[in-house]
Amino acid sequence: MTVGKWAAGAGLCMVMATGSALAAQPSEAQVRELMQVMDVPAQFTVMNNQMAAMMSQQLPCVPASYWQTYIDKTGVEQLTTAMIPAYQHHFSAEEVQGLIKFYKSPLGQKLVSQMPATMAEAAQSGQQWGRQRTADMFAALQKGGKLDAQGRCPGTAADSTPAPEDGQGQ
Known part of the structure; x- marks a missing residue:
């Protein structure tokens, strides 16, 4: 029975610790x-x-x-x-x-007052980086033949020759 009492006491301590964490x-x-x-x-x-x-x-x-x-x-x-x-x-x-x-605090208030401008500048930098990164990756894909000069996958419907109007193949 001593083990049972110990386990009950440990369980009670865990419940109390959880309760204080919730508090x-x-x-x-x-x-x-x-x-x-x-x-x-x-x-x-x-x-x-x-x-x-x-x-x-x-x-x-x-x-x-x-x-x-x-x-x-x-x-x-x-x-x-x-x-x-x-x-x-x-x-x-x-x-x-x-x-x-x-x-x-003064530093906290500076952070609050400067954050909109800081985030706007950071967003512009991120957009500029994103445009350059996309252009570089598209150029690499075009050089490797994965994309055509218009940035599309080669052989897609936009590039294919229209089917004859009579509906029959070539």
């Missing part, structure tokens, strides 16, 4: 504070503006002003609420407090 999850209020100091609502505005520009190009028949309200005040609240569980899943309450402290 370390950040509260919704902590995550909301973190999102505020990270200026997440402003990031939603940037996302909204990018999406509105894209949709205006794709659907010119719809006024651009229509898309400007895609992420409105209600949308910001809904999106924030939807994101909270992800933060709670990946960060402990202690880590969220550390992040809040960092983002409230």
Whole structure:
């Protein structure tokens, strides 16, 4: 019976340890504070503006002003609420407090203020790299005969000679 008591005690310790680990999850209020100091609502505005520009190009028949309200005040609240569980899943309450402290610091605030411009510049660099990389790879494929001069697979329907109109083979 001593082994049974020991196993029960060990099981109880495991349950208690698991319970304390669950207690370390950040509260919704902590995550909301973190999102505020990270200026997440402003990031939603940037996302909204990018999406509105894209949709205006794709659907010119719809006024651009229509898309400007895609992420409105209600949308910001809904999106924030939807994101909270992800933060709670990946960060402990202690880590969220550390992040809040960092983002409230001068360096954290500089990161928040400079991140949109930094990401825009990085995206441009990534796009430029991607265009060059694609061109280089297409050139290699063309040189190796895998692609034709128009960047298509040789012998595809676009390159083949049309069949005779009577439907019979050549």
